[in-house]
Structures are given as structure tokens and as C-alpha cells.
């Protein structure tokens with residue numbers, strides 16, 4: 256069976272072809288179906304690589320690792336309801352994006368690549384830069400000229416060459432894609448191997464809940480790397496016979512930039528504004544149609560939360576000892592909204608990933624202090 260198929264036209268491809276999208280312009284989905292052996296997990300070290308069979312790699316010896324994975328679950332009482340947070344901000348670079356970067360950069364090295372390009376000004380940039388460094392690969396990052404210097408400092412510290420592009424996110428993406436004609440495009444948006452990594456989020460939740468799924472997962476959604484990883488990951492577990500069914504997926508966006516929420520409601524998306532939840536401020540997600548399917552097929556919902564609710568949730572999280580970035584707090588604001596709307600209920604197993612560390616946005620969060 257071929258590794259990949261186009262989500263738009265169905266044409267198939269292989270990872271080894273080195274293509275990052277289909278000739279028709281559509282994004283690829285993985286067609287690999289290689290279960291990790293459930294019975295072997297007990298003897299394996301905690302971390303991402305306990306699931307290596309599910310990755311597009313020949314074996315664990317191909318791993319580029321910084322010790323990622325098996326982030327803790329933490330019970331939290333929120334609006335009077337017991338929920339469970341998964342502390343994704345404890346990853347090596349401070350965000351869940353390390354899951355995708357670990358697998359993607361391992362694949363790049365396995366394919367004999369020596370240089371990668373990526374466009375991101377946030378957590379994906381830091382993650383790709385860190386894993387490129389660990390893999391011994393050169394990394395060129397194309398970023399919007401107005402990107403936050405805080406986040407770029409982390410990527411530059413790992414040795415990435417940062418190239419500022421005037422004209423916003425779209426222009427940075429175009430510049431990266433031009434470079435990708437001759438260089439491996441380590442895109443967290445386009446490359447399906449990145450999603451092979453984000454799927455591990457669900458494998459861990461399933462193990463940590465004693466071989467069960469949550470009833471509901473409430474997660475922030477911008478490009479949908481975690482939303483789609485969760486949809487596909489729980490789909491894997493069901494297909495492999497490890498689970499009867501996956502959770503409802505509730506995707507949370509910021510009111511000021513909510514194209515998925517607009518599409519879900521069947522409305523036109525208004526022009527985006529600036530939000531503190533910059534990690535999910537994506538005006539035109541490439542995989543929008545897949546994201547809608549993920550929500551729809553799991554019986555979930557899409558919510559958009561106002562700026563004040565994000566700031567308030569961020570303050571409450573910090574007051575409980577959880578120093579996360581505002582994007583992560585958007586999920587908690589979404590949890591409050593979902594509880595009010597009856598989209599999830601007390602007594603259900605509710606899991607909320609806290610996706611990124613507040614340390615990454617220290618000057619931005621300083622402005623949120625009362």
C-alpha cells in the first residue's frame with residue numbers, strides 16, 4: 256500500500272518521493288497502517304518512541320530524540336467540574352509541536368536530507384529548529400517581518416537561520432515553498448509525517464487512562480495539527496482494536512480569528528484581528544475541510560471564545576500554578592463555554608491539553624497581568 260494519498264483528489268504517493276503536497280495542490284494524508292504492539296509497551300521506556308512502529312521510519316534507531324513524550328496528566332477542577340489536563344508544555348521546546356517535529360526531522364535525516372526549510376514564527380519554528388539541530392541538519396526559517404522576537408530567539412538559539420519576509424504569514428509561506436523546490440520542506444502544516452507525531456498524543460492519553468478514551472477532548476485549533484492528530488490517532492486505536500471509540504473533539508478558536516468556527520456555522524469568516532492566542536491565529540488553514548470532518552465525525556463542535564475569556568482563563572490557570580501561553584488558555588476558556596453550552600457534562604472524562612509554556616511568551620503574558 257502506498258504511504259500517502261491526496262486528501263483532495265486521492266492520488267497516491269510515497270514519503271521517499273520527497274513531495275510535500277499533491278500535484279493538484281491538495282494536502283497528503285498518511286495511508287500507513289502499522290500498529291504498535293500493545294503487549295510490548297510494558298517493556299518499553301516512556302516517551303514517543305515506544306510507538307515507533309506507527310511512524311514512517313524503519314525502526315527506533317532512526318529516532319532523533321530530545322526526550323519528548325509521555326507528558327503527565329494532571330487533574331484540575333474547573334468551573335466546579337473535574338477535568339484532566341495533559342501538560343504538553345513540559346515538552347523539550349515547551350510545546351506539543353515537538354511530537355511532530357521529532358518524527359518529521361527523524362524522517363528527513365533518514366531520507367538523507369542535510370537542510371530543511373519551514374515557515375512559522377511560533378512554536379513550530381522552535382520545534383523544527385531544535386530537532387534539526389539534534390539531527391545535525393541545517394534549518395532555514397521564513398518568518399513574517401513582524402513576528403515576535405521572543406519566539407524567534409528560541410529558534411535562533413538552536414542555530415536556525417531566520418529570514419524575515421515582509422507581507423505577513425502568507426508571504427513567509429510562499430517564500431518557504433519557493434525554497435522547498437530544492438530543499439526538504441519540514442512543514443508542520445503540510446507534511447504528513449508531522450501528523451504521525453501528533454497522533455502520539457492520543458496513544459499516550461489512551462495508555463494513561465488505563466486503555467480508555469476520554470469522552471471529550473477540548474483543544475485549541477489553528478492549523479489543526481493537534482486536532483487532526485487526535486482524530487487520526489484515536490482512529491488508529493479503534494482500527495487496531497485497542498478502543499471501541501474515540502472522544503468527541505471540541506475545537507476552540509479565538510473570536511478574533513475563527514475561520515473554522517465560521518465554516519462550522521456555515522458563515523463567511525470576517526477579516527481576522529489580533530488575538531493574544533497567537534498560536535491559533537491562522538486565517539486560512541490549509542486543512543480546513545479535514546478539520547471540519549474531524550469535528551463532525553466525532554460528534555464534536557467548534558467554539559470561538561472572546562478575548563476577555565482567554566485572558567481570564569489564562570489568569571485562573573496561572574493562579575492554579577499552571578504557567579501556560581495564552582493559546583493554551585484558549586482551550587480552558589473553550590472548556591468553560593462547552594460546559595455552559597452542555598457540549599460536555601460533569602461526570603464525563605474530559606481531557607484538555609495545555610499546549611505551550613508561558614515561558615515562551617514571557618513579555619506577552621506580562622501584559623496580561625492585572
Ligand SMILES: [Zn+2]
Nearest residue numbers: 261264277279
Ligand atoms: Zn491531489
